[in-house]
Amino acid sequence: MEKAWYKVWPKDVPQHFIFEDKVLENYVEEHARTNPDDTAVYFYGKIITYGELADMYLQLASQLHARGVGKGDTVALYMENSPQFIIAFLAVQRLGAIAVPMNPMFKRAELSHLLGDAGPKAIFIQENLLAHLCPILPEFPGLRIISTALTDFAPDHPEFxxxxxxxxxxxxxxxxxxxxxxxxxxxxxxxxxxxxLDDTAVLQYTSGTTGMPKGAELTHRNIVANAFSFRDGVRTKPRDRHLSAMPLFHVIGLVNCMGSPLCNGGAIMLFHRFVPDVILEAIHKLQIQHWVSTATMNIAVINHPNAANYDLSSLSGCLSGGAPVPKPIFERFYEVTRTRLLEGYGLSETTAQITMNFMENARVGSAGIPLMDADIRVVAIDDPNVEVPPGQQGELAFKGPMVMKGYWKNLEATAAAFVDGWFLSGDLGHVDEDGYVHISGRKKELIKSSGFSVFPNEVESIMHKHTAIKEVCVVGVAHDYRGEEVKAYVVLKEEAIGNVTEQDIVEWAKEHMAVYKYPRKVEFLNELPKTGSGKLLRRALYERANQIQKT
Structure with a gap:
């Protein structure tokens, strides 16, 4: 039976992948031969062409090979956004080795766990991060250290x-x-x-919000599949300029901000981190066409006091991931940028997006439709062997060329994540009659209040309609009578601080949603806790709320 989403599938986008026998690095080497003078990486005014990039990563690969790194070996990348990250990643790919991107915010204990689990032969590391590595080096004898400074590839006279x-x-x-x-x-x-193509290319460690991070084994096929699905989804072309302010150690940055432009001969407009003023000015001056962001970044742009002073009309394809985007944010984003924000959905285990809205037939409020050769089923929350009908809530399960092999050296976790070949995402949602996916939240974050199911993302979407709210996160708090009740952590817009009270928000919410659903408690914060990639740390707020309740 034909999949429901094929009814809305763009006519000029293929429904199936035809894989060439090439990995990401092969595409880069090919671009270096055919268009050596095209820009591959821009870094604050420093330009690296495809020819220069190939010369550097191939020679680095040669030196790694001479030092004993080969096919199947792991190599850690403990760096922030920089050209060096890209050069090192491609050198590792050349050898058939496995890249292990590591969050540069990790300290000694987290670093020790990842190095112990991945077992790298070498580590590329920023000089300012050596202080975290040195105390644990005796645990890893033989680990080769290759260092760099962020300024190594910075221009003498930065443009931003x-x-x-x-x-x-x-x-x-x-x-x-x-x-x-x-x-x-x-x-x-x-x-x-x-x-x-079917070799492991990357160990992408999960955020670790529910325990120690696990290494998702992503293959070269996984990476190529999503690099080209992004290309087709947002209509990128060779030589297009891609804003890259997402962390490259994160799967979205790695695949969409780095992998996709490199596969397609685009230019990576690379920035060390997301700074709203700098990013707005860069889009304006560099005429950037594509931007992959998170809801947090979107909110920072649309609330920027000087956003109207920048010409953002060059933007043509903007994808948001990491968390659902409330409808008011979509509307305001279009007002500010004059381009539509496309929402997608995915995880580390699906090599970033596995569903997304295409430029045509995008449906605001949904996470789009499954990508090429991907399939979805919605299963009962308490039994993954039972499929539920369209429109009914359940746990999302996936198959497709972007789904990981499994968890590195963790057969038990791998077995728990798959049922009959379907990857269980741990996310709740439903699929509508046209095949669009709607995300309700994490299975473990579902709030049960007075016997009703409350989906945090739904409550947050409604609360974003309040004119004083900049950001909001909803969690469940233990309650003797209701089982759980809803609590909202709120960051106010600057102009609302001192003019709106927590009780004002409670009363507003009471008027706008069902009695079991509205937040009975509201707490103002200066900011919400997030991971290095900008993903909301809901678990931290859940623990905070329930600790306060116990006290």
Missing amino acids: PMSFAPMERTISRLPGEERILELIHYDDPIPPANAC
């Missing part, structure tokens, strides 16, 4: 304010430590390409 500055190194050079800048200037023979 940089969110970093030269830092004096506080740790002496370690025994055996080498530097990326030294290794890329050798002139040794280049090792042959050694990666196949």
